[in-house]
Amino acid sequence: MVRKMEEDQQDIKNILDRVVQHATQFFDELDFRPASVNPNRDLYDGLPIEGHGALQVLEQFQSTYSKQLSGSVGPRYLGFVTGGTTPASMAGDWLVSLYDQNVTGLEDSAAGLMEIETISMLRELFHLPVEFSGAFVSGATMANFVGLAQARQWVAHQYAKDISQEGLYNVPPIQVVSGAPHSSIYKSLSMLGMGRKSVHLIPCLPNREAVDIDKLQKFLEENKNKPCIIVANAGTVNTVDYDDLHAIGQLKDKYSFWFHIDAAFGGFAACSKKYRHLVEGMDQADSITIDAHKWLNVPYDSAMQFSKHKPLQVEVFQNHAAYLGNAIEHPEFIHLTPENSRRFRALPAWFTLKAYGRTGYQELVESNAYLAELLTQKIQESETFMLLAPTKLNVVCFTLAMRDKPMTFEDIKRFLERLNQEGHVFMTPTIYQGIPGIRAAFSNWRTKGEDVERIWNALCGVDQFM
Numbered sequence: 001m002v003r004k005m006e007e008d009q010q011d012i013k014n015i016l017d018r019v020v021q022h023a024t025q026f027f028d029e030l031d032f033r034p035a036s037v038n039p040n041r042d043l044y045d046g047l048p049i050e051g052h053g054a055l056q057v058l059e060q061f062q063s064t065y066s067k068q069l070s071g072s073v074g075p076r077y078l079g080f081v082t083g084g085t086t087p088a089s090m091a092g093d094w095l096v097s098l099y100d101q102n103v104t105g106l107e108d109s110a111a112g113l114m115e116i117e118t119i120s121m122l123r124e125l126f127h128l129p130v131e132f133s134g135a136f137v138s139g140a141t142m143a144n145f146v147g148l149a150q151a152r153q154w155v156a157h158q159y160a161k162d163i164s165q166e167g168l169y170n171v172p173p174i175q176v177v178s179g180a181p182h183s184s185i186y187k188s189l190s191m192l193g194m195g196r197k198s199v200h201l202i203p204c205l206p207n208r209e210a211v212d213i214d215k216l217q218k219f220l221e222e223n224k225n226k227p228c229i230i231v232a233n234a235g236t237v238n239t240v241d242y243d244d245l246h247a248i249g250q251l252k253d254k255y256s257f258w259f260h261i262d263a264a265f266g267g268f269a270a271c272s273k274k275y276r277h278l279v280e281g282m283d284q285a286d287s288i289t290i291d292a293h294k295w296l297n298v299p300y301d302s303a304m305q306f307s308k309h310k311p312l313q314v315e316v317f318q319n320h321a322a323y324l325g326n327a328i329e330h331p332e333f334i335h336l337t338p339e340n341s342r343r344f345r346a347l348p349a350w351f352t353l354k355a356y357g358r359t360g361y362q363e364l365v366e367s368n369a370y371l372a373e374l375l376t377q378k379i380q381e382s383e384t385f386m387l388l389a390p391t392k393l394n395v396v397c398f399t400l401a402m403r404d405k406p407m408t409f410e411d412i413k414r415f416l417e418r419l420n421q422e423g424h425v426f427m428t429p430t431i432y433q434g435i436p437g438i439r440a441a442f443s444n445w446r447t448k449g450e451d452v453e454r455i456w457n458a459l460c461g462v463d464q465f466m
């Protein structure tokens, strides 16, 4: 008998009520919660022999552990590119756990069809043509992995080989060509057995993170007989720079390569008429990565991989077993991504897209870009800070103005430690063109003009101690 679990089930209404109370209190306090915390490592007390039951555990969580969690869902967490959680997406996310579907195919539930509908809404949101199919994965790193896995299979086909059957052994080394790739590209290539060193960097334009198209073309010309993979970047993490996607697409007429775009958060430029030109040519890609847990503002564990080559994808990821009964005339999710069993990841995205629509996301993107511009103006007018690059969209890349000597990475880290410790804001360091700096990434629907004031005061407050 599963006694404790049955007791809890008897009490489920009470348990859920308490969770709702906890959530309500969390939202009430979110504005005052520190953006980040330095966790206490002595909290952890191990596995109980006799469990405590859900209510008591909730109490324990509430009174100690929850206070050690960051305010990353709040308006002034500007580290990495973190994104928030819209109310509708949170409702959807809770329901994912309630229904606990395993979205491997289309047979036993509408969940798979809802994933297809969600992908279709996202295609509309990003103005992508219907040739793209798509599936949810856990994040942009996995979406890049899925894109590159198909690319690898495609390159092998050019040599009349099948990597999915024979491995990499009989295929010449594959070059992955890019201007300013995200670190997850290297990680994916390591996982794919192609190796981090398969990246061939092409110089970027002066003072930019966008690839120099002439130099890219020169490379392609010199390697005409070697099919390769181009990883184009649509929104780099430091300066939100974009490769000229249209120009890269045009090169496909002359050269043989797979065109992957990492548009983890930059793809959202497509939501706004004002910024859509940045992703012009995205439709020409073979595969595209876009994160949902960043600018779509759904909870973590959500990204989309789009592809024009579903059959290749199936070659790589198909999974057969008699007990699964899954013939692949209609290959669905189990045959498309690294996972077999899959959470109903589409549901939070489905909720938020239905709840806020195209206009909601246009407003979110434009509002975040406006806030980044506000902070940019303050930096431009200040003597304490200086921009490292013009602000293109939603990330402000800046540093402390030089005093008697140039700032070191240690100086920046010390500054950020003080800043983040105050709890008003959380920002992360970077190095841009050899200069240590700070990134402030706006990607949360909650952030407002008054937050930029608080952020600015916090920045100026720390400076007095430096």
Ligand SMILES: *Cc1c(COP(=O)(O)O)cnc(C)c1O
Binding pocket: 081, 138, 139, 140, 141, 142, 182, 184, 235, 236, 237, 262, 263, 264, 265, 291, 303
């Ligand atoms: C965040 C990011 C990634 C990795 O995304 P995860 O969701 O953390 O796996 C990849 N590429 C770019 C451009 C990103 O901004």
